[in-house]
Each structure stands twice: as structure tokens, then as C-alpha cells.
Amino acid sequence: MAKSAGPLVKLIALGASLSARHQLRQFQRTWPHCRQIQNDLLLSIIRANAASQFGQKHNFQRITNYAEYIDALPLLNYAYLEPYINRCREGDPSALFGPEQRILMFALTSGTTAAAKYIPVTQDFANGYRRGWNIWGYKALDDHPDGYLRSILQVTSPMDQEFTPGGLPAGAISGLLAQQQKSIVHKFYVTNPRMAYIEDSLSRYSVSYTHLRAHETKANL
Numbered sequence: 001m002a003k004s005a006g007p008l009v010k011l012i013a014l015g016a017s018l019s020a021r022h023q024l025r026q027f028q029r030t031w032p033h034c035r036q037i038q039n040d041l042l043l044s045i046i047r048a049n050a051a052s053q054f055g056q057k058h059n060f061q062r063i064t065n066y067a068e069y070i071d072a073l074p075l076l077n078y079a080y081l082e083p084y085i086n087r088c089r090e091g092d093p094s095a096l097f098g099p100e101q102r103i104l105m106f107a108l109t110s111g112t113t114a115a116a117k118y119i120p121v122t123q124d125f126a127n128g129y130r131r132g133w134n135i136w137g138y139k140a141l142d143d144h145p146d147g148y149l150r151s152i153l154q155v156t157s158p159m160d161q162e163f164t165p166g167g168l169p170a171g172a173i174s175g176l177l178a179q180q181q182k183s184i185v186h187k188f189y190v191t192n193p194r195m196a197y198i199e200d201s202l203s204r205y206s207v208s209y210t211h212l213r214a215h216e217t218k219a220n221l
Contacts, residue, residue, distance in 0.1 A: 010149070012184060017141065017148055024138035039066055048124070049098045054084050078117050088120050091166030096120060105159055106170040118164075121173055130177055152188045154178055155208045156196045172196075 030037055046069065050060035058072050085106075087095035093103050097120070104126060107119040141147050159175030175196055191208045198204040 020138040089164040
């Protein structure tokens with residue numbers, strides 16, 4: 001815990017640690033029911049997007065279980081999905097998503113073997129992605145309680161490397177999650193958000209790590 005942390009911050013950290021432990025225990029209690037939870041999640045996604053053009057073509061409204069899902073929707077490659085994704089990029093989210101779904105951005109793949117692919121990121125997807133990271137974080141802090149109120153090295157890439165024809169950003173989902181992080185957590189970041197825009201990844205990590213060490217040295221003086 002940082003030496004300069006005041007009583008209020010320490011109280012917040014205590015509350016955060018208790019909350020993290022509670023949420024971790026909740027997650028662990030669901031383990032025996034993981035198959036049912038996965039099935040319920042799958043059906044909720046199908047229901048939420050049944051009215052989309054993709055959902056109507058594949059009869060999402062008739063799917064009631066996993067077996068019907070794999071029968072209606074066999075394994076697909078990106079080329080099959082690309083026309084729907086392109087319509088989303090052009091500003092028509094109904095190609096893939098139901099009316100309650102909002103696309104926040106498009107995550108870009110690295111493009112190692114071909115052109116970069118565009119992965120639509122909705123708020124529901126971002127929430128699920130964040131929950132996965134939070135569970136890891138709860139366990140890490142439960143195992144290492146000295147990590148509370150320590151400086152955080154947050155290294156991301158920009159979420160807006162480019163913009164789609166429909167005006168949405170496309171880039172790294174890590175940039176989106178960093179932007180949506182709670183303000184209390186932002187206070188412990190030691191790097192400036194603009195560091196995400198350093199194009200060379202090695203330079204970005206080197207600068208960020210140096211900044212962290214300097215911050216830690218100053219805090220311990």
C-alpha cells in the first residue's frame with residue numbers, strides 16, 4: 001500500500017478488498033453450474049440479437065438450446081461474417097445486432113496473416129470482457145493483499161487508430177476499457193493516457209515502465 005495514502009483512501013481500499021473477495025467467492029460458487037450458466041448466456045445473446053438481419057436469416061427466434069444453435073449456425077469463417085460486419089461499419093448495426101445493442105467501437109486484429117479484421121464491440125461485450133478481467137484481478141488481490149493502493153502500470157493501445165465509414169472508432173479494446181475505468185482507479189495510474197499513441201510497441205512499454213519506476217521511487221522517498 002502506498003505510504004502517502006490517507007485515511008479515506010485506505011478506507012476505500014478496505015471496502016474494495018471486501019467487495020473483491022465477495023465477488024470472487026460468488027464466482028467460485030458458480031463453478032458446479034458452469035454448463036447451465038453458459039447455456040443461459042448463449043440463449044440470452046441469441047434472444048438479444050434475434051431481430052438482426054443475421055439472426056433472422058439463421059432463425060434465432062426458434063433456437064431454444066445448444067443443439068439447435070449448432071444446427072442452425074455451423075462453424076463460420078470471417079469471410080461469411082464480413083458482409084454483415086461491413087454494414088455495421090457503415091452505420092447499420094441491425095445487420096448483426098438487435099435494437100437494444102449499441103456498437104461502441106471495432107476491435108482490430110493484428111493482421112499478421114492477412115488484412116486486419118474488424119470485431120464489433122457492444123456495451124454488453126465490453127461488460128463481459130471487463131468481468132473476466134475483474135475476476136482475475138479479484139483473485140490476484142486476494143492472493144497479494146499488499147497490491148491494494150499500489151501504483152498501476154496501465155499500458156494500452158489506442159481505441160481510435162482509425163474511424164469507420166459510419167464514424168465509429170476502430171483500434172484496441174484495451175483503450176476502450178481504460179477509458180471506461182472508474183475514476184478512483186484512474187488515480188493510481190502512473191502513465192499518461194497519451195502514451196497509448198506511441199506507435200512503436202517496444203518504445204511504449206519501455207517509456208511506461210521507466211515512468212512507473214520513477215513514480216515508485218518518488219513514493220518511497
